[in-house]
Amino acid sequence: MFAARCIGVSLAVFVLMYAALSLAVSRGWRFVVKVWKPRLAGSSADLLFGLRMAPLAVAAGVTLLFTLPSFLWLEPRFADEAIGSAPLTLGVACLLLFAAGMVRAITAQFRTSRAVAEWLEGGSVMEAGAKVPVVRTPNAPNLTVAGVRSPRVFVSEATMAALSPAELRTAVRHELSHVRRYDNLKKLLFRFAIFPGMGDLQRQWSEATEMAADDAAVSSRREALDLAAALIKVSRLGSLESSPALAIGLLHSSTALSARIERLFEWRTVHAPRSQSRSWRYSLPAGAAVIVLVALTYSAALLRMHALTEWLVR
C-alpha cells in the first residue's frame, strides 16, 4: 500500500504541475517572446522549444527531486492509510496522459520509418562516408530530412534536375542544420508532451527553426541568394505534400516562404549565428546558483512538499 500511495501521490503532483504549467505556457508564451525579444532566429526557436517543454521538464524535476524523496523519507512506512480518491484519480489521469503521449510518439516514429524505407528504395547515397547520408531518390518529397536516431537527407530526382550545384549545396546545408539542431527529436518530444492549445506555439517554433536553419546554411550574400533560388524552385515543383511527422522539408508553408525569401534577400552577417560559447557565460552561473539554492533549502522544501501531499491525500 505504501508503494501504491507513493506512486499515486507522485503522479498526482506531476499531473497537477504539468497541467498548470502547460496552461500558463499555452496562454503566456507570446508575452514571454515579446519581453525576451530574441535577436536571432535560432535563439527564438530555442526559447519556443524551452517554453514548450518547460512544463514536462519542471513537473518531472519537481516530482523526482521533491515529491518522491519527501514521501519516501517523511511518510511513515507502516501507516495504514488508503491511497485516497484524489491521488488515485489524478494518478490514473497521469498514466493515461503518458500512454497517449507514447502512442502518438511511437505512431510518428513508425510512420516515419515506413516512409524512409519507401524513399530508400531505388535511392543512392550521394556522398559515401558522410556523417549524415544524403540520398538521391525518385520516391521522396523534393528535399527533406527524416529520422531521429539515424537521420538522412533525401533529395528527389526532380530537385536534382531543377537546382544548380551551388543551390543544391546550400539547400542540403539547410537540411543538415536541422539534424545538428535535433529538430526531428524535438518534434518527437512535442508529440509525447500532449496538451491542448499548443498548436500556435509549435507552428511559431517551426517557422523559427526554418529561419534558424536558413541562417546556419548561408555565410555570404551569394549563398543567401542561392538558398532563396532553391526555395523558389522547390516550391514551383509543388512540394507541400504531406510528410511523416518526423521529417522536415525545405518548405514549411507558403506563408513562411515569402517571409524567408525576403529575409534571405536582406541577408546581413547579423543573421549569422554566433559561437554558442557566449551562452555558457550566463547559463553556467545561473545553473550553479539554482543548484546552491536547492541545496540550501532542500530540507525545508521537502517538509513543505510533504505537507502538500498530505493535504492532497486527505
Added chain:
Amino acid sequence: MKKVFGLLRPSPATRLGPLEFELLQSLWARGSATVRELLADGSIALAYTTVMTTLDRLYKKQLLDRVSEGRAFRYSPRHTRQELEKAAAGETIRQLLDSGTTASLPLSYLVEAVSEHDARLLDELQRLLDEKRRELREQEEQ
C-alpha cells in the same frame, strides 16, 4: 480578440476608414506615439483634433492601447499587423466557406485562388531574385 474580428471584415484596410488605417500604420511603424508626435514629421496633413478623434475611435474599437502622458495620451497598437491580417483572413475564409450551397464549391474557389496567388507570388519573388543577383554581380565587378 473576437470583437476585433467583426471590425475587420473583409479586411482591415476596407473595414477601417482610410484615415484610421493610415494612423494605425503609423503606429505600427513607430510602436507608440502621441498625437503631437504623429503630426510632427509632417507626413500626416490633418488637424490635431481630427487625429485625436480618430485615435480615440480606434481606442474604443479596442485596436489601440493608451496611457496618459501629461495632458495627452500615448497610443500604441494592441495587435500586431500580422495578428490583424490573420484575423481578417480567417474571417473572410469563414464567410466564403459559409456562403456556398455546395460545401466543396467555395473550397475549390479558394484552392484555385491560392494556386494563382502562389504562382504570382513565386513570379514576383523570382523577379526580385534576378534583380538581387544582378546587383551582387555588379558589386563584385566594381
